[in-house]
Amino acid sequence: MGLGASREKWGYVPESTSDFIFAIIGEELGLVGTLCVTALYGGLAFAGLRIARRVPDIFSRLAATAITAWIVVQAVVNIGAVIGVLPITGVRFRLSRPGSRPCW
Secondary structure (H helix, E strand, O other): OOOOOOHHHHHOOOOOOOOOHHHHHHHHHHHHHHHHHHHHHHHHHHHHHHHHHHOOOHHHHHHHHHHHHHHHHHHHHHHHHOOOOOOOOOOOOOOOOOOOOOOO
């Protein structure tokens, strides 16, 4: 449909700016957009785990792994709920919600 031209966000999809943002991205940007978002989260997971492997301190290693897993697992749950593989749980799609605090 094009960026900003989604019809579903104005009526049918509940919580289109938070819980179902992946559905809106899919409608507006198509398969290429959803693959790009998925690849970006994959890159975030790769970079976070790579950082966790290289840190000499055990606490820093666990913290980096936990933060990476926290963000990536929530993305997987959200994407799974949107495509119908997982039940809807209300987990927001991190790094893409409106407001001034995207990580909380």
